[in-house]
Amino acid sequence: MEIVGSRRKALHYDAVSTIPLYRSAPALEVRLEDFELFAMDRLRVLKGISDALSRGKKPEEMQQVERDLWKANMKHPEASEVVNKDIISHFVLRLAYCRTEDLRKWFLSMETALFRYRFMSESVEAQRALMAEFDLPYKAVSNAEFESTKDKLWQVARSVVPPLSTADTVFYKVPFEEVPELVAGRRVFVHKGHAYVARNQVVSLVATQFRSHLSKALILTNRKWISTIREQESDRLAPIVEALCTSYLGPDYSEPRELGDISIKEIDQIAQSSFPLCMRHLFEKLREDHHLKHGGRMQFGLFLKGIGLKLDDALAFWKAEFSQKVGAERFDKEYAYSIRHNYGREGKRTDYTPYSCQKIISSSPGAGDHHGCPYRHFSEENLRAALGKMRLNNRAVEDVMDKVRSRHYQLACTLTFEAIHGTSCDAGINHPNQYFTDSQKYLQSK
Amino acid sequence: MTREDIESGSQDMVIDEGKPEGGERMQGNAAPEGFNVNYLKVYYGKLFPHADMFKWMSYGNDGKHPACDQSYFGRREFSFTLDNDIYLRFQSFNSASELENSIKEKCPFKIDIGPVYSVDPAKRHAYAQSGDNVFAPVERELIFDIDITDYDDVRYCCSGADVCLDCWPLMTVAIKVIDASLKDDFGFNHILWVYSGRRGVHCWVCDGKARRLTNEQRASIAEYFRVYKGNENSHKKVSLSDPLHPFLGRSYTEVLKDFFESKLLLSQKLFSTEERYEKILEMIPDESITSELRGKWQDNKRSSISKEDTNVVRWEQLKRILQSGKHKAQGPQMCVKEIVFSFTYPRLDMEVSKHMNHLLKAPFCVHPKTGRVCVPIDPNCCEEFDPTSVPTLSKLLEEMNTGSLRADIDNVLLMPEWDRTSLGKSVRFFRSSFLQPLLKACKEEIENSYNAKLQHSKNSLNW
Numbered sequence: 001m002e003i004v005g006s007r008r009k010a011l012h013y014d015a016v017s018t019i020p021l022y023r024s025a026p027a028l029e030v031r032l033e034d035f036e037l038f039a040m041d042r043l044r045v046l047k048g049i050s051d052a053l054s055r056g057k058k059p060e061e062m063q064q065v066e067r068d069l070w071k072a073n074m075k076h077p078e079a080s081e082v083v084n085k086d087i088i089s090h091f092v093l094r095l096a097y098c099r100t101e102d103l104r105k106w107f108l109s110m111e112t113a114l115f116r117y118r119f120m121s122e123s124v125e126a127q128r129a130l131m132a133e134f135d136l137p138y139k140a141v142s143n144a145e146f147e148s149t150k151d152k153l154w155q156v157a158r159s160v161v162p163p164l165s166t167a168d169t170v171f172y173k174v175p176f177e178e179v180p181e182l183v184a185g186r187r188v189f190v191h192k193g194h195a196y197v198a199r200n201q202v203v204s205l206v207a208t209q210f211r212s213h214l215s216k217a218l219i220l221t222n223r224k225w226i227s228t229i230r231e232q233e234s235d236r237l238a239p240i241v242e243a244l245c246t247s248y249l250g251p252d253y254s255e256p257r258e259l260g261d262i263s264i265k266e267i268d269q270i271a272q273s274s275f276p277l278c279m280r281h282l283f284e285k286l287r288e289d290h291h292l293k294h295g296g297r298m299q300f301g302l303f304l305k306g307i308g309l310k311l312d313d314a315l316a317f318w319k320a321e322f323s324q325k326v327g328a329e330r331f332d333k334e335y336a337y338s339i340r341h342n343y344g345r346e347g348k349r350t351d352y353t354p355y356s357c358q359k360i361i362s363s364s365p366g367a368g369d370h371h372g373c374p375y376r377h378f379s380e381e382n383l384r385a386a387l388g389k390m391r392l393n394n395r396a397v398e399d400v401m402d403k404v405r406s407r408h409y410q411l412a413c414t415l416t417f418e419a420i421h422g423t424s425c426d427a428g429i430n431h432p433n434q435y436f437t438d439s440q441k442y443l444q445s446k
Numbered sequence: 447m448t449r450e451d452i453e454s455g456s457q458d459m460v461i462d463e464g465k466p467e468g469g470e471r472m473q474g475n476a477a478p479e480g481f482n483v484n485y486l487k488v489y490y491g492k493l494f495p496h497a498d499m500f501k502w503m504s505y506g507n508d509g510k511h512p513a514c515d516q517s518y519f520g521r522r523e524f525s526f527t528l529d530n531d532i533y534l535r536f537q538s539f540n541s542a543s544e545l546e547n548s549i550k551e552k553c554p555f556k557i558d559i560g561p562v563y564s565v566d567p568a569k570r571h572a573y574a575q576s577g578d579n580v581f582a583p584v585e586r587e588l589i590f591d592i593d594i595t596d597y598d599d600v601r602y603c604c605s606g607a608d609v610c611l612d613c614w615p616l617m618t619v620a621i622k623v624i625d626a627s628l629k630d631d632f633g634f635n636h637i638l639w640v641y642s643g644r645r646g647v648h649c650w651v652c653d654g655k656a657r658r659l660t661n662e663q664r665a666s667i668a669e670y671f672r673v674y675k676g677n678e679n680s681h682k683k684v685s686l687s688d689p690l691h692p693f694l695g696r697s698y699t700e701v702l703k704d705f706f707e708s709k710l711l712l713s714q715k716l717f718s719t720e721e722r723y724e725k726i727l728e729m730i731p732d733e734s735i736t737s738e739l740r741g742k743w744q745d746n747k748r749s750s751i752s753k754e755d756t757n758v759v760r761w762e763q764l765k766r767i768l769q770s771g772k773h774k775a776q777g778p779q780m781c782v783k784e785i786v787f788s789f790t791y792p793r794l795d796m797e798v799s800k801h802m803n804h805l806l807k808a809p810f811c812v813h814p815k816t817g818r819v820c821v822p823i824d825p826n827c828c829e830e831f832d833p834t835s836v837p838t839l840s841k842l843l844e845e846m847n848t849g850s851l852r853a854d855i856d857n858v859l860l861m862p863e864w865d866r867t868s869l870g871k872s873v874r875f876f877r878s879s880f881l882q883p884l885l886k887a888c889k890e891e892i893e894n895s896y897n898a899k900l901q902h903s904k905n906s907l908n909w
Contacts (some may be wrong), residue, residue, distance in 0.1 A: 152692045159687040176632060177659060180666035186691040190670070193633025193655075 018126050019118050020083060021133055022090050022214070030088050036240045039096065041073040042089035043244065046110040053113070066117035095229070095237075096244040098222040103245060108218065112211040120203055124170070131202065134209040138172035141196060146171065149189065153196055156189045170199040179205060246358070262308050264317050270307075274439035276413060276432045277374045277386060278360060279303050285370045290325040295363065295371040297335075299355055301342050306354035306433040311343045356431045357410050375400075375409040392419050481817040483529060483553065485839045490550050492863040493842060494810055495873050500542035502881055503559070505652075506888030513896035521584075523560030523567045525805055526552055536567040555814045558805035561586035562657075583802035585658055588634075588651035588667065591798040591806065592620045595645060600789045602714050602722065607815070609645045609833055612713040617647050618828045619705050620792035623697045624649065624671065625825040631693055632667065636884045638876075639823040641836060643813025647823060648806060652884055654891055661801055668799040673791050684729075684787045686780050697791070698783060706786045707761065716789070717743070717760040726764070729788060730781050735767055809876070812839050821872040824879065837868045 030038075048069040049062070057065060074089075076082045090111070097107035119130065131138055141149070146169065153171060157164040176195040181204065182188045188195040197205070230238055262270065271283050282300040286292050292300065297318075304314060318339055322331045337346060344351035357373065365372040374383060383404065387397050396419035403412035413429045421442050429435050500519070501508070507518040520540040526549075527533050534552075539545040549557065561583035565573060573581035594617060598605050603612040621639055628634045628651060636652040659667075673694070674683050690698065710716070717723045723743060727736045743760060764785075768778045798804050811820050817838040823831050845867040864873050 155689050155692050155695070159689050159691045161687065177655070177663045180662050184666035184669035186670055186693065189692060190631040191633075192630070 018122060019115065019130060020087050020090075021130075021210070022087065022094075022217075025091050026084075026087055028084055028088060030084075032236075034085075034088065035092055035237070036244075038085050038089040039092035039244055041085070042093055044073045045069045046093075046107070046114065049110055049113055049117075050106070062113075063117045063120055066114060067121065070118075092241070093244070094218060094221050095225060096241045098218045098225055104215075104218045104222070108211060108215055111214060112207055115210050116203055116207045119206055124199075127199075127202070127206075131206060134206055136174075136178075136202075136205060136209065138174050138197070138202070141171040141173050145173075149191070149196065152189045152191075153198075156187070156196075157198065160185070160187045164198050164200060172197045172199070172202060174205075181208075262313075264309075264313055264320075267304075267309075267317070270436075270440070273443060274436050276429070276435040277390070277416060278372070279432055279436075280390075281374055281386065282370050286321055290321045292371075293369050295365060295369050297338070298342070299360060299363075299371040301339060302352055302354040303432050303436075305343060307436050311340065311345065314339055314343070354431070354433050357413070357429060360432070361409050373409050373413075375404050375412040376407075380404075387416065390416065390420060392416065481812060481814050481839055485817075485843055486555070486812060487550075487553050488843060488846075489812060489839055490553060492846065493867065493869055494549065495864065495876070496546040496549065497542060498873065498876060498881060499808065499810070500545055501885060502652075505654075505657075506885055506892050511889070511892055511896070513892050513899075517566070518562065520566050521564070522562045523805075524808075525558040525560060526554035527556040527558070528552060528554055536570065538567045557808040557811050559808045560805045561802050586802040586804075588656040588659060588664060589799060589804070589806050590624060590649040590651075590668075591642075591646065591795045592617060592624075592649075592792060593642070593646035593795060596793040596795070599725075600714070607645055611832065611834065614831075614833055615705065615709055615713070615829070616790065618831065619701055619790055621647060621649075621823065621825050621828045622701050623792050624794075626696070626700075627671070627693055636880065636887065637825070638809065638880050639825050639828070640809045641818070641821050641823055641831070641833060642807065643811065643818050643820045643836075644816050645833075648809075648820075650806075650809075654888070664802070665796075665800040668794060668796050671792065671794055672796065673787055674793050684784045684791070686784050686787065688780050690783070694787075698786065702786050702790045706790050707758075710789060711757045711761055712755060715757055717757045720744070723760065726785055729785055730768070730778065732778050735778060738767060739764060810872075819869060819872070821869075822876050822880065824875060837872075842867045842869055 045066075049066060052062060052065045074082070074085060076085045093107065097103040119127065122130070146153075150169075154166045157166050173194045174197050176183050176188075176190050176193055179188065179195050179197060179201075182197060182201055183190060183195060187201065188197055190196075233241075267283075271280060275283065279300060282292060282296050285296070286300065301314065301318070304317070309317065315336060318335065319328065319331050322335055326334075340346045342352050360371070361373040361376050363372050365377055374386060378386065380401065384397060384401070387400060392400070396415065400412045400415050400419075403409075403415060410429050413435070414425050417425050417429060417435060417439070421439060423442055425438060427434075503522055504519045507514045507516070509516060520538055522538060523535070524537040524539070524545075525533065525535045526537055534554075537548065539548060560567075562585040563570070564580060564582050564584050567581075570581040594601070594604075594609055594613060595606060597613070597616050601613040601616065604610050625637060625639065628637055628649075634651050634653045634656055636656075638650040638652065640648045640650065642648055670693070673686075675685075686694070689695065715722065716726065720743075723739075727739060730736050739760075742763060765782055768781050798806065807820060809820050809822060812818070813820065817840060818833075818836045819839070819842070821836055846863060864870055
């Protein structure tokens with residue numbers, strides 16, 4: 001796979017079956033941006049599967065979960081590029097997740113689960129083609145043989161828990177040693193050295209093979225990473241790869257929120273009720289000083305964009321404040337440009353996304369700055385005061401301070417949210433815009 | 447079994463006193479019972495079938511065919527347990543005579559057979575633990591070990607190391623169930639069943655396919671055979687599905703049901719005391735049923751009319767109530783089968799089968815505590831096998847001395863020693879039923895793979 005600047009060249013990919021098997025890195029070229037974006041989209045799918053599994057979703061439900069996640073994240077405007085995105089994203093994640101035992105284990109489990117659900121959704125012919133790809137020399141049981149063994153096959157089907165559907169008449173005859181799990185559980189009829197595997201059971205076999213191939217590939221990838229790639233790509237791909245595992249994956253709030261746009265008139269009110277502490281602080285300081293330094297403008301400005309403030313309204317808002325300090329002309333000359341820039345109307349035309357908690361927490365506000373995460377960057381005294389102003393009771397304040405001391409800043413913010421709204425926030429706060437959306441949702445449901 | 451048992455058997459080892467070495471002659475050729483080193487020496491010198499063991503362990507690689515693997519036999523591990531519990535592992539030999547000489551010289555109390563390794567075990571220290579150049583097992587028979595002490599909670603006639611003709615049939619039944627499945631279900635052909643010398647049986651599955659199974663595959667077969675799950679703390683140790691898997695169904699209708707009802711019920715008197723029938727009642731989940739039955743049996747009530755055995759009567763009563771359909775819950779329906787399985791279904795030692803490097807005692811060894819030879823058992827007529835009449839070391843020596851056993855044959859002295867004793871029958875059976883068919887199959891396999899390779903290289907030379 002070749003990573004290039006911004007040139008693009010589509011190449012053929014011989015799709016033998018609908019699900020790619022990721023046997024070897026394909027001869028595709030990919031843009032640097034796509035390198036990261038595709039991987040993050042796929043990571044959302046894998047994390048979504050991981051979440052659903054840990055919430056105890058049943059296998060039947062998981063197939064639908066996978067379908068929804070895939071549809072939501074793995075599309076591409078050009079239909080021909082969908083498969084490429086699938087493949088590229090897998091291989092990029094291999095790089096990211098080959099580096100430690102724990103990462104490999106997680107990636108292996110999720111990719112295998114993903115493969116399993118996709119396989120189950122395929123047609124019979126596609127499944128057969130995939131089985132052939134895995135060198136699973138499975139012959140379907142002939143009609144004659146089926147007739148003579150079907151009583152036993154159905155007896156087995158009804159003896160297992162949960163029972164297999166006896167409507168399924170497709171069975172594969174397989175050397176018993178190739179399906180040890182099924183034999184061990186007495187989930188197959190075994191005769192003269194062959195196991196008779198129902199179509200539904202074949203999924204496990206294919207998934208096992210997939211997993212074993214990927215497991216070996218990950219080890220090789222890790223070796224390559226350590227020996228050559230990490231060094232060679234230390235200022236291009238390596239930072240992207242290393243960040244992938246910890247990146248924020250929630251909604252990026254670049255789309256205007258469904259709840260409709262905000263007008264400037266509403267800002268004061270919603271700031272009181274629904275802004276997280278970091279944004280309340282910035283807003284307060286903006287109102288107080290009629291100014292914010294660059295870090296604060298970025299953090300707060302993008303947040304406002306995320307909650308639905310349109311460009312024109314934003315310009316008016318900031319102008320109203322700043323012109324009290326620097327005057328209207330200077331505002332137009334020096335500050336308006338960067339606001340338009342944030343909205344993607346200037347220069348590179350990148351539509352910047354509001355900062356996530358992770359990003360905010362890791363920033364380093366200096367003298368005169370008000371951005372950053374109060375739970376991290378404020379002194380204990382100032383933080384207590386701020387929480388008091390939000391009308392948290394003593395008990396809640398202590399709980400929050402407790403979290404702060406153990407450096408769980410997002411949990412501290414979550415507790416604040418819960419204390420103010422009087423409701424629980426199971427998902428935890430990961431993004432200021434999420435805090436805002438959840439808050440609005442809750443308030444409007446009352 | 448790979449370790450000496452540390453328990454007090456009811457039969458202590460008899461210690462010889464003041465016996466001269468060599469040919470013992472006491473009054474009327476009788477020799478003392480049990481086991482001693484001198485007898486063992488003679489046994490290894492004259493009776494132990496060294497050549498047959500070598501042929502077996504070579505699996506056809508005897509050097510006569512160009513495709514033979516000359517290193518094969520030398521890569522097999524043997525272990526010897528000597529007098530005073532000295533344990534020698536990783537013994538290996540490069541020829542039949544090396545094996546024979548070492549056994550005769552060391553006179554081991556027990557010989558264990560291990561796997562065939564990737565290299566000669568004697569050279570193992572030169573190889574890594576992992577990576578490409580390893581010392582690891584590459585072939586090993588699929589083995590099973592069934593020990594009657596695992597059935598102690600369901601046999602009342604004996605316990606511990608003892609075995610009698612009332613409880614030995616549990617082993618017979620185990621052989622029948624497992625043997626049928628190994629052949630019919632798994633398609634294996636070269637199976638050797640051996641008496642372990644005291645209280646159990648071993649099974650050696652020697653097909654090439656079996657020898658090449660991985661640990662995971664072995665475990666899966668052992669699990670396929672496992673039904674009994676539990677210990678002293680659980681009441682219900684057998685839980686069966688309805689319908690049964692065909693393997694269990696067949697075992698039940700062809701072997702277990704009949705054995706339970708016509709043999710075990712009576713020989714173990716399973717319902718004859720309150721303690722015994724309570725154990726069975728524990729397996730029934732329905733209180734109303736158990737109290738009804740208890741009501742019938744308490745205080746040894748008996749129907750005065752019936753002349754039948756109490757155990758049979760009570761079993762019939764139990765079956766009638768459970769199968770009457772009065773209690774519609776699924777539990778009672780399967781209870782009858784679960785009770786039968788609890789008592790009769792084979793209980794394997796799972797660990798023995800699961801790992802390629804597990805050692806197992808070699809056939810034709812002599813058990814140090816009983817003096818009995820570990821002879822093969824014919825699965826086709828295993829009901830006839832009587833552990834109490836298996837030849838002992840002293841009996842064999844006696845037979846050798848008198849030479850009278852095969853007086854019917856003219857040229858008795860031209861026969862090998864073992865054939866002049868009751869060991870002869872076992873060795874002949876070992877050869878004809880097991881070794882010869884096995885070697886024939888091995889030769890064919892070697893021949894076929896050789897021809898396939900030739901064909902392949904011919905094809906690749908075609909331009």
